[in-house]
Amino acid sequence: MPDKNNVLKGRPVVAQPARREFIARIAGTGAVVAAASLPHELFAQAAEAPKPSADPAGTVPNSAVLAEKNPALKPHSERPLTGSVTAENHNFAVTPNDRMFIRNNLLTPDLDAGKHRLTVKGLVERELTFSLDELQRSFPVVSVQGMLECAGSGRAAYVPNASGTPWPPTGGMGCPKWTGVRLRDVLRAAGIKPGTAHVAGQGGDFGVIATAAPVIRSVPLAKALEENTLIAFAMNDGPLPKIHGYPLRLVVPGWVGSASTKWVHTITLLDAPFKGTFMDSSYRIPRIAVRPGEKMPADAISTEAWPVKSMITYPAPNATFKAGKPVLIEGRAWVGEGAIEKVEVSFNEGASWQRAAINSGGDKYAWRIFSYEFWPPSAGYATVLARATDEKGNVQPIVSAWNPLGYFWNGIHRVGFMVEA
């Protein structure tokens, strides 16, 4: 180890008192979940490993989470639970709940909306606590369609491999409709003290062991005050699904998903970025690209807004078409901050590019739908590439710069399909 003492300093050996109280409180709600078995196939080969025990009380079993998902949603890991659908399963204007990606760091808590409270504290004039009803009564309720994408979305496309869950090259994102109150309204009600620089969210998820560090992430005050940054209680006009943060979550659209704290119960105003493992060791990217296999440089920066990106949602890979008829190529393009300027498609592996049509309007942080009517010049196997450009002139790269934790994959997407005579 490079600095053994430093490593050991943070070693939590016994549960922190707050953690114990919280677990006891969850257990005390009576929200005990029956120990349901996980999908058989997930554990078919688990006989040799220490058996992850039955699901702890106060959590939603993976089987119950996945039962509400489309069969196209494939888990990438079971503990913590992660999963997503690939690009061709995203051909919707608004991402349905059953296709929204899953990225837990800990277990899925089974929370009681009636007992749930949101506390705003830290650099505030007055600490405030809200029930769900109070939150909805006290502030204007707004709806926005907005992108959320896991920072590691597409990680498996990196060559050589990067450290972390191998998210498939496409699909680790979604663009549902969110309904809630603006975070800025709540922060202003509490009174933002001068010197506030970051706003941290903490959620009610907990780990298998009591020493598991809570997942706390913070965003700069400016992003917290952005009018599309919400404390959401609804997704696609219904209550948030449990896996997506029921009963309350932050929605920080356009930014890495981890900023959008699920199951949020505490919001803390800070004079600096939150100091904790989920800020200081995870979700970081080097300022200057490093050689694959190198460690994260000490001066790495926190991941924030996603770079410009697009995916082809139609046709599905290896679809078959008849020559003499057009193929209506469709896809989605987005950028974490800013606007999509154009999307181009290529049918000759990037030698030349044509401009696709983009839908205009839509919410600031929603993806744009692009389309292109392609007339195959001849029968045979065809490919389509798509690349988006944002208003600042940033263009999707052919391959994204390698980074130790495999974040921000936004390489050009390519789909092959068959045109029969």
Place this chain on the structure above:
Amino acid sequence: MRVPPAARRVVPAVTAVMLAIGGAAVAPLSAQEAAPARTLTPGKGADLTMARCALCHEITHITRARLSRGEWQDNVRNMIERGMPIAPDEIPIVVEYLATYYNRSAAPAADPAAASAAAAQDPVQRLLGDNACLSCHGVDQKIVGPSFREVAARYAGDAGAGARIAGKIKAGGAGNWGTIPMPPHAGLSDAELAQLAAWILARK
């Protein structure tokens, strides 16, 4: 740790058809890939690594990874920050194991000496390792749960202690030693439970 070849099952990959273009990122339009192993390659430190890591996450997070020594150091440090219960002298053993058997540049085959040592291992020690008991309980030291010596002391002179401890290991529980729940271990046979209970009671 035993590694039955049968445990490596092959499944159709999640359609590996969305491709990056350019360089080595181009791959066949459809591909088959082996599911990651659910057991660790036998070698010095494998049992400890399994016990410490698989407590919170499935072991495939390791078996499908190939990382440099520096990256493994970063990962272990990160997991300690996230609450991994591990003794200071265990850290270099786990890092060394990962950097040896799950390395980007060289992933040696199982160490046959370690494999036979594992097979010859004291059955109780293997049960303790396979079920991650030592992640929460030390022999002398309270970690998350009580030390085995404390448990033995509490039940000293109790004729029904063996059966009661075996029952608690199997069903899990909370409330006797604090609020942190102990997970159930329903997969253990009655004989294994009795072995463990007898061993714990002998720690007094």
